[in-house]
Amino acid sequence: MSPLYDSGLKKYRAHHTSPASSVTIQVRLSDINGEKLDFSDILQKACQELLMEPDVDKLVKKIDEGIKLTCSVDGLAADESANLQWFDASGTQVTAKTGPIKVSGYGNKLSLMIPKLRNGDEGSYSCKATINGNPVEKSLAIELYKGITIIDSPKKQRPNINTDAFIECNVDATSASVDWLYGDERPIDSTNGRFIQKKDGLVIKNITEEDNGKYFCSVNVPSMGDFLQYDITIEVTIPPKSSRPATFSPAVVGKKFTMSCFATGDPQPIFSFYKDDQYLEGSRYIIYDVNGRLEIEKIEATDSGEYKCVASNIKDGVRGSKTGGKIEEIVTVEVLIPPRITSITDISKVEREPGELTCVGEGNPAPDLTWKKFGSDVAFSSDQSGTLQGATLEQKKDQLPDGSWKSELKLIFAALKSSDTNTYTCTATNSAGSASENGSVTVQFKPNFDDTPYTQTYGWANHRSEVRCIANAEPEAFIKWSRHGENIADNTTFQIVSKPGQGTMTSDLMIAVLLDNEDWIYGDYVCSAENAHGTTTQTITFTKAKPPSTVQVKSDNPTPTSVELIISPPADNGGQPVLDYKIEYNLQGSADVKTTRASKPPSSSGEQRTVARIVGLEADKTYKVAVSARNNVGYGSSQSLNVETPKVRPPNPVSFTSTPSGPNADFYIISWAKPLTGGSPITGYMISYNKVEVKGDSESSWAVTKVLDKPIKQEAKGDITSYRLERLEPNTFYQAEVKAINALGESDARQLIFQTSKGGKTQIESAAPPPTPKPNTNPGIYIDQVCTVGFHSYIK
Known part of the structure; x- marks a missing residue:
């Protein structure tokens, strides 16, 4: 302790153990006149003081931060207590058991702790103590x-898009x-009127895709030096828009059905489907x-109705709003039911009686029915006028309770004929498909x-x-043969072979004609057919055949080595039938007669005449x-010339x-048919070619308009029929x-x-080699059957 000043008061400064703290003690001299002063006691009592850490009057803290306040009393003896207490x-x-705000301490030190500050925790907190019997208090305000x-x-x-968009940045x-x-980080210009900055957000008028991107909501609290830059990405929503009408496949019962809707938008619309407003x-x-x-993998008849597809990109926006939109499209789907034949009523009646052949079909839409007789390509329906070979058609259509349709088509015969017996096909058709079933008409x-092929036929000896x-x-007939009123039975001369068919019986009477029975075997034979409805006979004349008459x-x-013969059939x-023709020829004055045959042209050609060529003759001769x-x-009698x-x-x-259109670009194989030799063997061919300009759109109309270069001439030796022209130009x-020579x-x-081709892959071709001559067994004159072209027989 050291004296400070003397003016009736003696001042002393006592220092704590900490050099930063000291206390000044004032002692009046009058108080200690004649008395002994105990400074240790004075100092002990003077240094008993209530302290608070932090030693400030006010603290500003953020919500959710923690805080710890400590108060203590220095200078107390070990057996003294300041009875420290904290008050909120x-x-x-506040005690150790108060709740979120707690105290803890030991001795003459007590701390107040708030782990996480919350609204309501602000205010003045006090620490109270008792020092030397006197209450002492210190307070600290928390904001x-x-x-x-x-x-x-x-x-x-x-x-x-295209709205006055509110971009929310709600700052607390x-x-x-x-x-x-x-x-x-460029500032947004609010002066142009498109951008309006508000306390809780930004308004962008008539927002477009060009406004897409990142924006910063920049928040500053100057008094606290606090700053936050909050980034917001704007992506404009484009509500759905139909890109083209909805499509759907034909809806046929049992088949796969597909419906497609088309819409664009951003974000991509999500589609949902409804039938008759049911999801x-x-x-x-x-x-x-x-x-x-x-x-729908297998659509059913009950799937008909109104189908709606909804395209939506609606999302939650700010402040409970919605963004995006939705569109919908409705199509009416009628499920088609393929037709089926449900019943056919056949006919089995006696000739000249009436009858009805009935076909019933069902489906949706109502099936159209037709009847077609087996073997005929013509189908008849009730929409056609006239009759089907004497029968009339009658059709009706009725709707069934389930919405499908029943069609009925009757083929009505006023008087059945034997020719009506047949199989008849009923076909039901609608837009979903077709179905067919057979019915039958059996006329007894x-x-x-009617189908017997002739009333006269021919035979000849040893045949x-x-x-x-x-x-x-109908029913099947029994057949017997007779001649001169007597039935014919199987023996060495006659044999009867019968074969049943559908509604027919074919009977062949086989007759062995010999030289010793020709005088009586020919004549009339009677075929008798019998069934439950009667007997019918047919007379067939069996006539003796003879050789054909003279030809024309x-x-x-x-030519010097050949001649063409035009042969007309005999009258x-x-x-x-004529089988073929025999041709005999010889050189005039020669007894050496050559013989060959010429075939008739095929019957399918319709040509009656036969054209034959004799080759290998001598020039300037008469035959x-x-x-x-x-x-x-x-053979019949011959005709000579x-x-x-x-x-x-x-x-x-x-x-x-x-x-004419060649397959290759740089060469062309020209070919020809072997020409008539003129009586002397062909020794070769003279071939020339040159480039030309042509007119005409097709090969048949090509005509030369200009010759472009001199001809290239080449002689090909031998009896050839093709030749390769080399070093040609493409597309020329x-x-x-x-x-011929x-x-x-x-x-x-x-x-x-x-014309040569334009180019590309070359087609591999080669000129055909000369034909190998056949061996000539008759030098000078020979005949050979070569081919038949246009009904000309070339013989050799």
């Missing part, structure tokens, strides 16, 4: 600062200022909500011979001939030719067989000329215009 802002003492909080403001906000802070920045869900329905497709009638009758009947023949187109074929016709009996061959001459012109027209000279020239 309401004046309530709460709640900081910066953004309330219910999504980081991504999707306002609808004391004395805060809010500014809006673009994503690159479709469950295992029967496969819904692709992103692609807008509904599938006595036998007839087993057939006499046939065909009896149509003339020569044409002679009388003798009861049997005697005789032609006779042959049938199953034998003389033919003359001309002198040897140059060959005939060639006839081209190659296609050429004109080729070919002449023999010992007497050249044939007339023939020209061919051809």
